[in-house]
Amino acid sequence: MSDFPAPDEIRTEELLIAIIARLLEGCRLVSSGASSPIPGGGCLLARHQSGGAMHVNVLGSRANNLMTNGGVELFDWAAQGRLDAFFLGGGQIDGQANINLVGIGDYPQAKIRWPGSFGSAYLYYLVPRVILFREEHTRRVFVEKVDFISTPGTSDPEVYRTGGPYAMVSPICQMGFDKDRRKFHLVSVHPGHTVEEVLDNTGFDIDVPEHVPETILPDRATLDIIRQQISLEIAECYPRFAAKVFPEAMNAA
Amino acid sequence: MSDFPAPDEIRTEELLIAIIARLLEGCRLVSSGASSPIPGGGCLLARHQSGGAMHVNVLGSRANNLMTNGGVELFDWAAQGRLDAFFLGGGQIDGQANINLVGIGDYPQAKIRWPGSFGSAYLYYLVPRVILFREEHTRRVFVEKVDFISTPGTSDPEVYRTGGPYAMVSPICQMGFDKDRRKFHLVSVHPGHTVEEVLDNTGFDIDVPEHVPETILPDRATLDIIRQQISLEIAECYPRFAAKVFPEAMNAA
Amino acid sequence: MTGIVHDSVDSLAALIPDGAKIVVPADYTGIAMELTRAMVRRGVRDLYLVCLPVTGLQGDILIGAGAVKTIETSAVTLGEFGGAPRFQAAIGDGSLKIKDATCPAIHAGIQAGQKGIPYMPLRGMIGSDVLANRDDWKVAQNPFSDEEDPIVLLPAIRPDFALIHAKKADRHGNVYIGIRREVMALAGASRQTLVTVEEIVDGNLLRDDETAAGTLPALYVGGVAEARKGAWPLAFWDEYPADEAHMTSYVAAARSAEGFQDYLDQFVTGDSRAAAAE
């Protein structure tokens, strides 16, 4: 029997890392993107749990870099069908899983301009498990309809598309996406949060099953791995994040 | 005044190297192909004469390799418009400068099968100065019409073509090619050879001017450079060739 | 030997005429920041700026200085230091024409330039507003499919100049780029590559087995100049980290046009730069 910690013993970042690792189970090659300590941590934990069978690329890492053919190689992996999972966020994400990384207001003279679409308008089509990840779960982010479609959540049948939204993970819940119905559904709510809170903070309609389970916490062994080992691996790329979330491990190292 | 050696002091290979170097004058980037000691020597001499301004790639050389992006880079140079000159031979070359590197008889079950077209069906279109070079000047090589067009000497106006035949060099003469008339013309005959010999050994019709000059020999200073310096550079890739043509230099080295 | 090594970064910047199409890489590749400042000093205008595939401080400074007419990029961001203030301002007031792209599309356009082909097909993008706003991109049927199979066609990008910062170059103009393979594509696609380096070294990088594989041959290079800490205040490879204090102060200053002008006066046209970089 696994030994589970109490919910208040677990930091949100640790929980999110554990959820993401679970979503990556069975993948052969995964990569995190730029400025993504939690997805990166999820990848590293998933590799650990795979016994080293999983290939993990952490963008920006020296120790966990698998790209030796320049910045284009990640995209080539995706089109080759080699990249099983990737992560996308978005200034806005809407109920059809469309993502907006460009801005609010009329294009191009946006009222608020964000950096831009990065690789989203490509990877979302070609990576089977795209995990949508945001650390902010509000109606500002999860909108009815995005102002600009950096990349669409679904495509018409004639469009070549082997990838798409696989799950959505936020600090309060985990969702799934049904591409035929073009709609999200609630999978689980994290301990300490409620279905009502999810609905209050989500600007689009989602399917809610009669019984919504609580998100399964990582067991104590997993938590120890995250704190003692994954923390150090994350720190290589994300020292500020690691210092904030894993002060004990960082002080010990 | 330059000091010129007597014709019988010059080996044919040395003459051909000097002729080729002359044809490369003004180029910024040139490359020789596989198994091409004389074109390679011509490139190296041309670089020397350019005072080092010319970039020279000798295929198969370590000391004179400019390719750091794999075997495709030579072809990319050509399409980028960077490669000013290259060399092509052929089992058959015809009067319209078509080249056959594939075989004699019906395709694909040729009576005689040669290796294949290599990069000819591409470089001939994209390299402004393609120098046709054969060490055998016979009616077997220079035919009325090739059995298989590995690459055509000319193209219709709608075909993208920035390159093509610039000169033909053999052990007995040098020719030019008029792409509008689609026909070779005799430029000069090497010392010891005659116009009649050229015509007897060429299986297609060529334009012969009233006065055909004798090929200008390299002067003594150039010959010394070929023998004392270019010989050693050639020897890196082509030791057998260098030992045969430059025994003095090889023994001294 | 061929005049490829310039005495100063300003002399390198003088090669770039107004209206040039230039391409710059992402920060991890090595950014020619001192060359960028020299371009602002010389007052270059009307640039068409292509980013492979994104830009940061380099693009923001060029935009803020009024040097850029059009930008083609997948993102402009200062990363952990936040949004790019002059970029955001120029988008807001409509003074900058933007061609939003997605990273692999810019890679494909540059690779098409490198291969000397007029265009390259690429998956993805269909149904996005990125594609909807690019009238220079096309969608066509895949001619190798019997079924309906639309695919995006991206025209080749062939810049006049690629600008990079690298670790070292020799006097022949060969440049050590190490593992940064995207430089080969940038250089192949561009008419010429202008390079600043931490150090000009003796010898020939192409003839040394240890450096040859990671070397951009001089045949692509239009000019090289030494610029120690030439990527400052950005990080450069494993050589030096970003100047975090400077980046933070930049973000604060660049929030307003006036603050940005003060920044230029101090660190670009003024003489505080050398001291700050130490």
Next chain:
Amino acid sequence: MTGIVHDSVDSLAALIPDGAKIVVPADYTGIAMELTRAMVRRGVRDLYLVCLPVTGLQGDILIGAGAVKTIETSAVTLGEFGGAPRFQAAIGDGSLKIKDATCPAIHAGIQAGQKGIPYMPLRGMIGSDVLANRDDWKVAQNPFSDEEDPIVLLPAIRPDFALIHAKKADRHGNVYIGIRREVMALAGASRQTLVTVEEIVDGNLLRDDETAAGTLPALYVGGVAEARKGAWPLAFWDEYPADEAHMTSYVAAARSAEGFQDYLDQFVTGDSRAAAAE
């Protein structure tokens, strides 16, 4: 740790089923000759053999042994040792289907495979009999030109296996390829890459700065086996030269089907190989 390192080259050869589409590089890249002999020993049949962009002894032995149904190549030649005798014989008697190509067309097809795009346009070829005999290639108008501008479209090549010989690999399956950058394209285009190496080494090639840039990551690799002098009798990088005496005797033997069979009996299925390679 993942069973990627095989105990024998024959175990690696057993991964390749009859009818597989395989791609092999040109001699300068590093030829897996011992793996080729193991494939002949196992009696592989009906291969579709793609050569990037040409082949030599490797192709000639596979063809002579009856392992190849179709070859796609820009040339088959033994270089300074002359024509490839079994290739020439198989062309002459019609037992080998050939798809003649030109070097950059195979590079482009493989690069299209690497980029996961269905095809790539390429200049040249129009008006050649190479193109005229390729019904799998197309010619289409350049959609970015207002004038008549036909261009060749080459379908992506996506082999089941790429076969290479390299200097070393680590136990994770990372392979050191040094300056042989075309291996990245081969590996990217192929479902998996099978590799023989002079030496299996400890450590992780990707984590060592000196080797990382020249390393093919294990994610592309389907299996590795140690094969000292694995390219014999061909030259391998700067490691060893071609065995000229052996090559000369091969050419003499392979002139006839019987002579070739004797050669196989002696050097491929027999046990003279190990001794000869020393």
